[in-house]
Amino acid sequence: MSRRSAAVPTDGPPPPRQPDHRARLADLAVDWYARNARDLPWRKPDTTAWGVLVSEVMLQQTPVARVTPVWLEWLARWPTPAHLAAEASGEAIRAWGRLGYPRRALRLHACAVAVGERHDGEIPDDLDALLALPGVGAYTARAVAAFAFRQRHPVVDTNVRRLVARAAGGLADAGPATTAADLAATEALLPADPATAAVASAAFMELGAVRCVARTPLCEQCPLTAVCAWRRARDAGVAAPPGGPSRKPQRYAGTDRQVRGLLLAVARGTEVPVPRAALDAVWADGVQRDRALASLLDDGLLVEPAEGFYALP
DNA sequence: TATGCGTGGGG
DNA sequence: TCCCCAAGCAT
Secondary structure, three states: OOOOOOOOOOOOOOOOHHHHHHHEEEEEEHHHHHHOOOOOOOHHHOOOOOHHHHHHHHHHOOHHHHHHHHHHHHHOOOOOOHHHOOOOHHHHHHHHHHOOOOOOHHHHHHHHHHHHHHHOOOOOOOOOHHOOOOOOOOHHHHHHHHOOOOOOOOOOHHHHHHHHHHHOOOOOOOOOOOHHHHHHHHOOOOOHHHHHHHHHHHHHHHHHOOOOOOOOOOOHOOOOOOOHHHHHHHOOOOOOOOOOOOOOOOOOOOOOHHHHHHHHHHHHHHOOOOOHHHHHHOOOOHHHHHHHHHHHHHHOOOEEEOEEEEEEE
């Protein structure tokens, strides 16, 4: 109570946070990124907006190492949305390979078609137009606007949410996703200049992916350590441990998800419609198999061109 | 807002 | 071996 004086710069932990402090976060991240960014193919300067969009969709829930070869094949085969839109959607599913969540391939094809219909074949640079495209949500739309068009938008994925919660919020982990608050908290960290802000967004993502990781953060190798609120809180003894965020168990073995994957793999591996018997062979439980097949047909990932025969659309 | 949706690599 | 994931989206 008596220590209210704002006069003397005492020792002890620095004051909470100041706009200047937040600006430092972006500066440090940008500087680090310039020297440490991974050399990923979709980051090359000549990558088109279409290439950026494809990479973002593929990277939704799929690791970089598995995306890279498939992205290269896709862009070589379908260098523009028009090239993909001219194909049957089943070709997108086939070329998706085993990246997982094949509905993304279907949506990417639908996206290519929509871009042809609405935007004369060019990926739009307007955020709302991007958000309206199939398979493009809050994250992907801003990622494309920032990385392909150098616009100033908060690009918030799970890694950025965690990094911002820690470095700016002083918390061990991000809470449940609350889009509006997440966007605001991240936006507050962005430099004013759009192109620099875009680099800062890439830098935040990269740091979240390779330094400020969930379980075992590598603070000693993180360029933000000196200004990280979470780090400061821990040094002051008022920290929470890296308490692992609680994911849902969601076992995979034996789930409909696995059965769908097995059934779709059969169709993906052949050019001609397969008889029901070929599907029966990959999963014993007929009830679950039928349910999975019905859901694949319902999703449009499979079609039934003739009674009892199934194929990619 | 909670849930369903694939897959293969690493601890 | 088994568990935990890894740059979300749509409903």
